[in-house]
Amino acid sequence: MSDHTTDPATETFVAHRNLLFTVAYEMLGSAADAEDVLQETWLRWVKVDLDHIRDQRAYLVRITTRQALNRLRSMKRRREAYVGQWLPEPLLTTPDVAEDVELAESMSMAMMLVLESLSPTERAVFVLREVFDVGYDEIAEAVGKSPAAVRQIAHRARRHVDARRPRKRASAGETRAALESFRRALETGDPQDLLDVLAPEVVLLSDGGGIKRAALRPVVGAEKIARFYLGGTAKVAAEIICEPTVVNGSPALAVRVGGELDGVMAVRVEDGLITGLYFVRNPEKLTRVTSETPLTLR
Numbered sequence: 001m002s003d004h005t006t007d008p009a010t011e012t013f014v015a016h017r018n019l020l021f022t023v024a025y026e027m028l029g030s031a032a033d034a035e036d037v038l039q040e041t042w043l044r045w046v047k048v049d050l051d052h053i054r055d056q057r058a059y060l061v062r063i064t065t066r067q068a069l070n071r072l073r074s075m076k077r078r079r080e081a082y083v084g085q086w087l088p089e090p091l092l093t094t095p096d097v098a099e100d101v102e103l104a105e106s107m108s109m110a111m112m113l114v115l116e117s118l119s120p121t122e123r124a125v126f127v128l129r130e131v132f133d134v135g136y137d138e139i140a141e142a143v144g145k146s147p148a149a150v151r152q153i154a155h156r157a158r159r160h161v162d163a164r165r166p167r168k169r170a171s172a173g174e175t176r177a178a179l180e181s182f183r184r185a186l187e188t189g190d191p192q193d194l195l196d197v198l199a200p201e202v203v204l205l206s207d208g209g210g211i212k213r214a215a216l217r218p219v220v221g222a223e224k225i226a227r228f229y230l231g232g233t234a235k236v237a238a239e240i241i242c243e244p245t246v247v248n249g250s251p252a253l254a255v256r257v258g259g260e261l262d263g264v265m266a267v268r269v270e271d272g273l274i275t276g277l278y279f280v281r282n283p284e285k286l287t288r289v290t291s292e293t294p295l296t297l298r
């Protein structure tokens with residue numbers, strides 16, 4: 001009769017897996033790379049003598065952070081060679097993520113793009129401190145800096161993020177309403193309806209990864225974006241269906257053309273108007289929008 005009991009190392013890793021994935025994804029913006037980081041974390045974790053580990057959760061977060069930092073530095077070269085705009089890989093999230101305002105804000109496309117503008121170490125420190133509330137001493141262990149240096153980095157990163165994040169976070173209801181207006185305007189092809197929901201200086205970022213057609217540079221301004229969408233979709237308007245979904249904890253649209261998933265549209269909303277449009281069309285980034293990814297801060 002076989003023994004089905006799980007060893008302590010595996011039990012601990014499985015218990016904290018969702019947390020570790022969330023940490024890695026927040027640092028990398030890529031689910032595929034986050035999964036690779038978890039695999040690297042596991043390979044190191046199984047070699048650890050658990051009898052000498054006082055706080056196993058903290059130790060796992062430390063390993064994950066170090067592996068994510070290594071990968072983040074190597075990904076910089078990959079991003080520089082990327083065709084067109086790079087956007088984070090969208091995740092279909094469970095309802096509890098949307099209910100956790102802090103987690104949903106940190107996972108939003110707009111915030112993930114702000115995090116992209118930080119250095120790897122700044123991003124690691126900001127994510128661990130501001131999102132996961134990790135202590136400065138523990139962060140210092142994870143990033144290989146002194147606690148005093150970590151405090152300075154955290155202050156600098158917080159100032160940088162605060163200068164770029166929305167003044168106030170739109171509620172899920174406000175975001176859904178703006179998306180619904182945007183969806184109707186796209187499906188009816190009415191330019192004025194589209195202009196009514198777009199802020200004058202709205203910015204569109206579209207990510208085709210060199211595989212699907214997308215604007216290679218940001219498109220700025222409501223009128224330019226209206227022309228971009230209504231001109232480009234007029235021929236296939238009858239085949240386009242925009243379905244409400246929840247991506248990275250926030251309302252979004254799954255865009256289907258001829259019944260096939262063509263992309264995911266996330267938005268940034270301020271004062272009822274869309275100020276940022278994030279359209280991910282790269283098919284390699286659409287593998288995590290058909291089944292929910294469990295995420296957690298704890």
